[in-house]
Amino acid sequence: MQTHHPIRNDDPRVIRMDRGNYTTCTIILKGAAVTSWMIEGAEQIFLSRISKLDDYSKYRGGISLIFPHYESWIYGRNHGFARDLMWSLQSGPITDKNGDVHLTLFLTSNCFTKSSWNYDFEMHYSLILKSSELETKLIIVNPSPSITFEFQFGQHWYVKVKDVTKVFFQGLKGLTYIDKMNVNPNIPFLVRTNDVLTFTDDNKESIDQVYFDTPDELNIISEEENKIIKITKANMPDLNIWVPGKKIPKINDLDLDECAYFVVTDFGQIYHTKVLPPMSRFVTTQTIEVIKIRTPPPKHGHFLDYFEDIC
Template identity: 40%
Template sequence: MMDARESTQNQIVFLDRGDYTTCTIFLHGCTILSWRIHNEEQIFLSRVSPLSQYHYIRGGIRFIWPHYSTWSFGRFNGFARDILWTVIRGPESLPNGDVFVDVSSSSEYYTKSMWCFDFELIYRITLHFNQLTLSVTIKNTSKYFNYDFNAVLQANIKINDIKDVKIVGLENCSYVDIEVPRDSSLLKVTSDETLIDKHINRAYQDTPDVIDVYTASNKLLKITKHNLPDVNVWNPGQEIVRKIHDIDEDEYKYFVAIESGLAYKKLPVKTFSDYKLSINFEVVKLDVEKVQYRNFYDYFEGYC
């Protein structure tokens, strides 16, 4: 008889591009546990989070579907991170050396106990040299019923120190601070940089397709997304982290959660039709000296 530890191991998919560039996927909930570039980890995973099919994982990259936030019919943030996904192709290498895997999930008794619709989800994860691409196809396989849904890709990004993080690209986007009492009107971003110096749970709407997250003075994570208009930025801060059981008190310093998706308006999908969404994470190492020199030169442009 298979014990719990062996069962968990059989639910792990490992993508290896060579040169210590890897991606590890837990099929229960299809959570990306690790993404390493030359053995440098890019994804935050709490050191005290259980790796179990009976608990949510604190960290990684998670797919939230078909509902975001609290839900009258099921668990918080839907059931996509509850169910066991199946590998339908791969892992396979492409001619350029990239590696991908296709995983799938579809409606069954458990999902219909909360949400009585027929669906199929196909999720492709592709590991590049310095990029990770996630593509999801959501199919309505019902003969009779249309339905609507939320879909969010929640990425917990590993950083050196939360004080050094800058997010660029959300200027002029409307936002609300979710856990701060406010009226129903949306506020406006007043700066082209979002700095995180305390607890933040901020929802931006109608965001651009490209967002830059500066995770250190010499490192940039470029996020390029398609059909994912909303972005939520979350970090518990020093006070709230003490109330969370599956994260150590100091770990708030080492991650920022960037949630990209269809979070605040549900999208309708007709019978026998589908919806495609994708996100690409690209890690760029910055040459600080060249950046400083270029800015200095540009300052005198037109004078000499």
């Protein structure tokens, strides 16, 4: 079970979007990180109970942004600097006529970012909280009149689940992927023919796989919760799935018993770089919709058959 974190609603670094009916979203300005998303009181995002949400510590969980580099980087820590910096509030939170709550955050280059990545840039990150959906839009701008830059980006999302051994990824049929846990230099790319990726008690080691050219719609199905998480995205072709196994070494900011309650997904341009010409911008969007199945699934047959006429 997760515990409450020492974070106050009156902290100016914390922004709370409230749609009513116990449907809320909490964002901290450090890294523009989503640390909580609740639908009718039910938490949808994993955050380690031992994470410290302060200005200096890194945390394990939430939805954070990857930019301008994915994974290890000689100029800084993993996944770049966007999730380490303090963002500015550009607009919101504002509630529209439908009751949806809108928020936009802003980050631009400065002396610190140029010390490791010497380019001018702007980032505009918009969120819309709906009754059962969280919409995000990321705009990356190259304001330079003459200089082109390359970058990687993504959303580093800890999906909270009740039991990781009863989670299915649907929509992977025919995709090319690499398995970072079993790298064969002679066969670096494999082709997946199954539509569904599952995690079982037999997964003793971590699962760390990158899928390429993923479809614009994917489903994450949590059997234990009778729930579908539908992801609709644009300009986010790559997907990295990471699940810690039972043999994983101790991680300083994660209790070992917490490994059963999350799946990490990175959607974005994470394996190849994106080229952004001068005076241009790049726009990417993602909608996460939680579909709760009120009727329990049948006790016999394959669980995914229950969703065949729904998805």
